[in-house]
Amino acid sequence: MxxxxxxxxxxxxxxxxxxxxxxxxxxxxxxxxxxxxxxDDVDRNIGRSGYxxxxxxGPFSPNSIITDARQRWLFRMVHSTRPLQEKMTLFWHNxxxxxxxxxxxxxxxxxxxxxxxxxxxxxxxxVAGQLEMLRDSALGNFRDLLLNIAKDTAMLVxxxxxxxxxxxxxxxxxxxxxxxxxxxxxxxxxxxxxxxARVFTGWNLAVAGAGGSAHQAFAYNANQHETSAKTFSFPIxxxxxxxxxxxxxxxGMQDGIDLINALAANPNTGRYLAAKLYRFFVxxxxxxxxxxxxxxAGVYQQNQFDMRAVMREVLLAPEFWSAQSHxxxxxxxxxxxxxxxxxxxWTGFSLNSALAPLASMEQNLYDPPDVSGWDQGQAWxxxxxxxxxxxxAATLAANQKFNLAAAAASExxxxxSLLAYYRRNLAAAPADVAVTSELLNYLRATSTWTGxxxxxxxxxxxxxxxxxxxxxxxxx
Amino acid sequence: MDISRRAFVxxxxxxxxxTFAAPEFLGDLAxxxxxxxxxxxxxxxxxxxxxxxxxxxxxxxxxxxRRPTLAVPAVDVLQVGADRSGASLGLHPRLxxxxxxxxxxxxxxxxxxxxxxxxxxxFQGTDIWSTADPRNSVGLGWVGRYLDxxxxxxxxxxxxxxxxxxxxxxEAAHASVPAIANPATYAFSSANSGAEAAAERAAASRxxxxxxxxxxELAFVYGSSQAAFATLDRVATVASYAPTLAxxxxxxxxxxxxxxxxxxxGIGTKIFYVTTGGFDTHSGQNVNGANGTYHNLMATLNDSxxxxxxxxKNQGLLDDTLLVSFSEFGRRITENxxxxxDHGAASVMLVMGGKVNGxxxxxxxxxxxxxxxxxxxxxAADVHYETDFRSVYARIADNWLGADSRALLNGDFRKSxxxxx
Numbered sequence: 001m002x003x004x005x006x007x008x009x010x011x012x013x014x015x016x017x018x019x020x021x022x023x024x025x026x027x028x029x030x031x032x033x034x035x036x037x038x039x040d041d042v043d044r045n046i047g048r049s050g051y052x053x054x055x056x057x058g059p060f061s062p063n064s065i066i067t068d069a070r071q072r073w074l075f076r077m078v079h080s081t082r083p084l085q086e087k088m089t090l091f092w093h094n095x096x097x098x099x100x101x102x103x104x105x106x107x108x109x110x111x112x113x114x115x116x117x118x119x120x121x122x123x124x125x126x127v128a129g130q131l132e133m134l135r136d137s138a139l140g141n142f143r144d145l146l147l148n149i150a151k152d153t154a155m156l157v158x159x160x161x162x163x164x165x166x167x168x169x170x171x172x173x174x175x176x177x178x179x180x181x182x183x184x185x186x187x188x189x190x191x192x193x194x195x196x197a198r199v200f201t202g203w204n205l206a207v208a209g210a211g212g213s214a215h216q217a218f219a220y221n222a223n224q225h226e227t228s229a230k231t232f233s234f235p236i237x238x239x240x241x242x243x244x245x246x247x248x249x250x251x252g253m254q255d256g257i258d259l260i261n262a263l264a265a266n267p268n269t270g271r272y273l274a275a276k277l278y279r280f281f282v283x284x285x286x287x288x289x290x291x292x293x294x295x296x297a298g299v300y301q302q303n304q305f306d307m308r309a310v311m312r313e314v315l316l317a318p319e320f321w322s323a324q325s326h327x328x329x330x331x332x333x334x335x336x337x338x339x340x341x342x343x344x345x346w347t348g349f350s351l352n353s354a355l356a357p358l359a360s361m362e363q364n365l366y367d368p369p370d371v372s373g374w375d376q377g378q379a380w381x382x383x384x385x386x387x388x389x390x391x392x393a394a395t396l397a398a399n400q401k402f403n404l405a406a407a408a409a410s411e412x413x414x415x416x417s418l419l420a421y422y423r424r425n426l427a428a429a430p431a432d433v434a435v436t437s438e439l440l441n442y443l444r445a446t447s448t449w450t451g452x453x454x455x456x457x458x459x460x461x462x463x464x465x466x467x468x469x470x471x472x473x474x475x476x
Numbered sequence: 477m478d479i480s481r482r483a484f485v486x487x488x489x490x491x492x493x494x495t496f497a498a499p500e501f502l503g504d505l506a507x508x509x510x511x512x513x514x515x516x517x518x519x520x521x522x523x524x525x526x527x528x529x530x531x532x533x534x535x536x537x538x539x540x541x542r543r544p545t546l547a548v549p550a551v552d553v554l555q556v557g558a559d560r561s562g563a564s565l566g567l568h569p570r571l572x573x574x575x576x577x578x579x580x581x582x583x584x585x586x587x588x589x590x591x592x593x594x595x596x597x598x599f600q601g602t603d604i605w606s607t608a609d610p611r612n613s614v615g616l617g618w619v620g621r622y623l624d625x626x627x628x629x630x631x632x633x634x635x636x637x638x639x640x641x642x643x644x645x646x647e648a649a650h651a652s653v654p655a656i657a658n659p660a661t662y663a664f665s666s667a668n669s670g671a672e673a674a675a676e677r678a679a680a681s682r683x684x685x686x687x688x689x690x691x692x693e694l695a696f697v698y699g700s701s702q703a704a705f706a707t708l709d710r711v712a713t714v715a716s717y718a719p720t721l722a723x724x725x726x727x728x729x730x731x732x733x734x735x736x737x738x739x740x741x742g743i744g745t746k747i748f749y750v751t752t753g754g755f756d757t758h759s760g761q762n763v764n765g766a767n768g769t770y771h772n773l774m775a776t777l778n779d780s781x782x783x784x785x786x787x788x789k790n791q792g793l794l795d796d797t798l799l800v801s802f803s804e805f806g807r808r809i810t811e812n813x814x815x816x817x818d819h820g821a822a823s824v825m826l827v828m829g830g831k832v833n834g835x836x837x838x839x840x841x842x843x844x845x846x847x848x849x850x851x852x853x854x855x856a857a858d859v860h861y862e863t864d865f866r867s868v869y870a871r872i873a874d875n876w877l878g879a880d881s882r883a884l885l886n887g888d889f890r891k892s893x894x895x896x897x
Binding site for chain 1: 522523595596597598599600637639640641642652654655656657658661662663664665666667668671672675676678679680682683684686688691692693694696697698700701703704707756758759760810811812813814815816818819854
């Protein structure tokens with residue numbers, strides 16, 4: 001069950017584990033997948049006692065200040081009762097990787113945060129920032145997701161669609177939608193890029209609303225649409241036709257819809273998504289399992305691109321539950337930080353203090369380095385990033401010093417009992433005997449063991465630092 | 477040099493270094509005795525650098541016809557003469573420092589570098605430039621392979637990656653290159669202070685030595701942790717480096733400052749990696765505006781590289797240093813309707829150093845739109861490569877790194893006309 005919650009969520013606090021431990025695997029997957037049966041009220045708890053803290057410069061403004069938006073999302077990861085929704089949102093954020101920095105350069109920090117992170121119910125123009133859009137349809141239909149992303153304001157800035165005009169079409173979105181969002185490199189040609197650029201001519205932005213509700217929104221600009229026929233190297237229509245017909249400009253938006261439908265339905269897309277889901281949910285050890293990919297791609301097609309059906313199959317897959325998949329994925333920095341908070345404690349800790357460490361671990365939420373998303377797996381573990389992880393463990397352990405010592409009071413009769421206590425509470429890949437000896441040596445170093453409160457105030461955080469900062473804990 | 481050596485010994489790393497130092501890594505002590513080292517710096521311009529805006533073919537009328545808003549006016553370029561095809565060339569007007577380096581004969585510009593059927597994908601393209609194998613974008617990095625081939629045990633600080641991530645070009649089977657985004661924050665903190673902190677650090681350091689060889693994924697993280705502990709003290713000596721001049725405050729400027737610091741401290745590092753991004757100029761490229769996107773990219777590059785060059789020169793380290801730049805591709809010749817340029821093919825490489833034979837290498841493309849134009853490809857949309865990028869790598873491997881390029885690059889890419897070093 002802990003394996004399931006580490007992968008389909010961000011780990012589990014003792015309370016959460018208690019809820020899930022009464023369920024069968026099938027029931028737990030059912031609850032995780034059908035998260036819309038649980039109310040989405042996590043944001044209400046921001047700022048309340050009993051929850052991890054946030055710190056902002058002035059009123060907490062996650063719809064307009066990026067550091068507050070980051071804290072809101074981290075807060076959801078820690079406290080949401082819909083963990084899979086947050087996990088899938090993270091998956092899509094990496095998949096449709098859009099970077100705040102470029103949007104900020106184009107529109108300034110307030111608007112950039114708005115188009116990345118604004119909650120429609122809190123925005124004067126009912127703008128749903130890109131991440132809110134992804135979150136709203138985190139287990140929706142992939143074809144709809146693709147259409148939404150093609151019309152997303154931040155995406156139209158990020159991949160320059162807003163300036164795609166008929167005289168000299170602009171290729172950025174057309175290339176990446178085929179290479180990174182759907183079929184994958186090797187499954188399209190340079191002519192497809194040219195044709196795709198022409199397809200999306202006129203998919204621009206315009207100001208919608210007025211006064212306080214004014215905002216940039218997708219607008220199909222018929223005057224800038226290139227109307228001639230576009231031929232691709234892969235099927236566009238169910239009958240195998242590869243040419244999008246010439247259409248009058250007024251109907252030209254259908255070109256893009258036809259292409260998006262074709263890309264969603266292309267068999268390479270199902271396989272590409274299945275391989276990514278394998279790496280994200282199942283394992284980063286060894287090669288991607290071809291049987292899994294074929295099966296999941298099949299489910300994707302049979303269910304008309306419904307991601308809920310796909311994810312049910314992923315979470316129930318034998319590959320997912322194989323003992324070899326346990327702790328077989330390198331944790332992402334946000335997964336590491338959130339799980340550490342859930343495992344170690346958060347009382348008196350502000351998520352703001354996690355933002356700089358996350359940057360040093362090379363993961364700024366809302367700002368992936370480029371359109372291919374973050375480099376994952378071993379790439380997360382440069383020396384600088386590993387130091388940042390160890391140092392975050394130190395910061396958190398020092399911050400939780402008194403809580404840790406109090407909680408460990410009844411477990412400190414000997415170094416061995418203290419270590420056994422933390423091994424139970426800080427789940428990690430199994431450590432070799434030599435590592436256990438080093439940890440016990442650490443507990444015995446500097447003074448004779450008494451288990452006194454003063455000693456526990458030093459040794460409990462020290463041990464937590466060493467375990468949470470250890471290589472074994474870097475896996476989920 | 478005396479001061480840095482004292483700091484070095486005081487840092488408690490002298491004994492450690494003695495264990496690991498391979499003969500080709502020369503500390504400042506050895507250098508003081510007349511020995512020379514050879515530093516190699518790889519500079520990655522991320523996003524696909526628009527070669528035609530960096531090295532402008534200002535005598536080509538098609539350049540102006542195909543780039544009505546983006547072309548650099550002929551009067552503005554910094555003229556660097558004509559290549560052997562007779563094309564007159566000029567550097568982007570913001571590259572005033574690079575022009576000085578060029579005039580001093582320490583900057584080589586290798587035109588039209590690339591490979592057959594060049595990938596227009598950022599990611600596959602960067603992978604190919606990293607593996608130096610157009611048929612295999614997932615293998616080890618060519619610089620990583622070079623490190624793997626050095627005598628063992630390899631000093632964990634043999635390489636210095638001045639970013640926080642792990643670039644593919646440094647990926648190796650055995651060698652690992654520490655990522656040191658900022659020497660000042662490359663440090664270990666503890667949950668406690670005093671003796672308890674020391675005990676924590678000692679325990680963490682010892683734990684990292686128990687690499688579980690039978691579990692490769694876990695062993696990788698152990699390796700990273702171990703490399704951090706093996707490099708912390710020496711990197712700390714670089715944090716206090718006082719350069720001979722002020723570096724720009726840009727990421728690239730600060731990275732070059734750290735690299736110069738590592739060279740100055742003589743801590744054994746030979747291979748350096750730095751990068752700067754923003755070259756994916758699909759829209760609003762604005763080559764000429766004083767605050768234009770591409771103008772700013774050139775400013776960052778010029779000011780950082782010029783400071784690095786001058787700092788090394790002031791310290792007598794320039795002759796020991798060679799820098800090469802690469803980018804995943806050049807850009808399409810014709811500008812798009814967004815005032816930008818899309819992904820293209822061949823580009824230009826910079827090679828800089830005290831021992832470099834500066835000048836223009838290779839020939840400029842002819843930008844005539846005739847689909848049969850042999851200097852272009854893809855119906856004359858993109859620049860066709862003339863020099864295989866591996867030939868540039870081969871020259872560096874053979875004549876600077878002391879390697880055999882044929883073994884390192886799995887083939888004979890040597891090209892005698894490419895005598896920039």
